[in-house]
Amino acid sequence: SSTNIMEFGDRFLQVKQNGLMMGMPYENATTIGYNRASEKVELTSFTNMGTGMLYLSGSYDKLTNKATVSGQMANPTGGEDIMVKQVISFGMDYLVIENYDKRENGPEKKTMQYKLTRKK
DSSP states (O other): OEEEEEETTTTEEEEEEEEEETTEEEEEEEEEEEETTTTEEEEEEEETTOSOOEEEEEEEETTTTEEEEEEEEEOTTTOOEEEEEEEEEEOSSEEEEEEEEEOTTSOOEEEEEEEEEOOO
């Protein structure tokens, strides 16, 4: 399940998720906002599955209503850096977050997708 709330004067979207991932309890907190100074979409995220925080930044396309953000994180299982990209699709009744990882010398691959829809 997910709770999505606009906070701080509707400047930031706070996404909190609870559920099971690979049969284990899962919690995630993600904050997404547009930084007027840098003119970039910025995202922070952390989960109960690891001890690191993810920071991504990128652009927003008004025509498609999508943000593409990227950065790097330490692989919780091996410690090496992984390049991460997320494509976030915004709608009135949905939010889709697609996650892509790229390891050193490897191809980019889709690793996860969240499909959040408004409960009616």
